[in-house]
Amino acid sequence: MSFPVDDLRARFPAYRRTVDGEPVAYLDGPGGTQVPQAVIEAIDDYLRGGGSNVGGGFATSHVSEAVVADARSAMADLVGGRPDEIVFGPNMTTLTFAMSRAIARGWGPGDRVVVTGLDHDANITPWVMAAADRGAEVRFAELDPSVPTVDLDHLESLLDDRVRLVAVTHASNAFGTVVDVARVVRSAHRVGALVYVDGVHHTPHRLVDVGELGCDFYVCSGYKFFGPHVGVLWGRRDLLDEIDPYRVRPAPADPPGAFETGTLAFEALAGLSAAVDHLAGIAGAAVGDRRKAVVASMEAVASYERELSRRFLAGIASIEGVDLYGIDDPGGPRTPTFAIGVAGWTPSALAGELGRRGLFVWAGHYYAVEPMRRLGLLEDGGLVRIGFVHTTTSTEVDRLLEALGELAASRGAR
Ligand SMILES: Cc1ncc(COP(=O)(O)O)c(C=O)c1O
Known part of the structure; x- marks a missing residue:
């Protein structure tokens, strides 16, 4: 079964938001997700x-x-x-x-x-x-x-x-x-x-x-x-x-x-x-045994998210100046959450620039202060965090990669 990402997204009113005519890409799932109409x-x-x-x-x-x-x-x-x-x-x-x-x-x-x-x-x-x-x-x-x-x-x-x-x-x-x-x-x-x-x-x-x-x-x-x-x-x-x-x-x-x-x-x-x-309901079997439906759905989510991870990890591997802090194997023990640093950019300046382009990511330590301190990153403003979820599309991943490529090449704000 191919993953029904378009159908699923259509259930979320928040995906109608735009910035300068461009749809917003919510790429900070770990900070909080949007809700489907049924929840509202x-x-x-x-x-x-x-x-x-x-x-x-x-x-x-x-x-x-x-x-x-x-x-x-x-x-x-x-x-x-x-x-x-x-x-x-x-x-x-x-x-x-x-x-x-x-x-x-x-x-x-x-x-x-x-x-x-x-x-x-x-x-x-x-x-x-x-x-x-x-x-x-x-x-x-x-x-x-x-x-x-x-x-x-x-x-x-x-x-x-x-x-x-x-x-x-x-x-x-x-x-x-x-x-x-x-x-x-x-x-x-x-x-x-x-x-x-x-x-x-x-x-x-x-x-x-x-x-x-x-x-x-x-x-x-x-x-x-x-x-x-x-x-x-x-x-x-x-x-x-x-x-x-x-x-x-x-x-x-x-x-x-x-x-x-x-x-x-x-x-x-x-x-x-x-x-x-x-x-x-993601795997299409919400009725009947809900636990079984959850099991099937979360398997589908995991496999779709791995595809998004594969695309993102392959993309950043070819952008000079992007450092990933995390597992670079999309099939490894990881979620589609990525902490990165980009040469020439402070995390908050980079997240700000991406935000102006409608690409919403987080910067800082996200309350994960102990690992950030241990990595020596706390005083330097932490890292930029990108987090996909099951309603993220490959188009959004590509938009982000394109923006990261441009910004890494420009080495803007120091
Ligand atoms: C891994 C993790 N644990 C705990 C929390 C705290 O959750 P809450 O905001 O519900 O207190 C967060 C919130 O960011 C989190 O990401």
């Missing part, structure tokens, strides 16, 4: 239908309850877990701060946490602060700068029975590298440590199967996978039962509700289910 309509329908909090004995309250239940079941299908293992929150960072504090209640001096030199700061600082509160120690699993990825041999050398938890990313939002999380889980579980996986960058690009990974927690964020701004945490049910979260007294005592402080964003949850249905 689901949010709109919820708000127009009359909203209410859950737990009331009347129709609109039942509607909100159904919206929450549907969203739990949609997210369970997206990550391969169970609906009663899905926790919602404002975003991944807030969920991780809350979960780290709850988990750390059981830590004390002598305990250790392992974080990595590859991760986004949202999967580092919450653990560092939670450990500091409890007098526990933090160890960094080093970056292998040649890829860049986590040096898994180093990570494993840090594991012993003092380690209570390993926090690791499934894919880097800076370089696109996919980490062998299943290996981390096997090693961490051998010493009795839990594994908390940041799946924010992985979720829009590749199939997530928490059962196969064997991890204990997996977090992602709706606005990175074509949905609204809502954070999602999957946690092993027995652990959610065990952990005592910070919550107000009248709130539900049982998970997942016990972990959801305050009132949920019901309209966002309605949109979230529609985003999962969008993903499930």
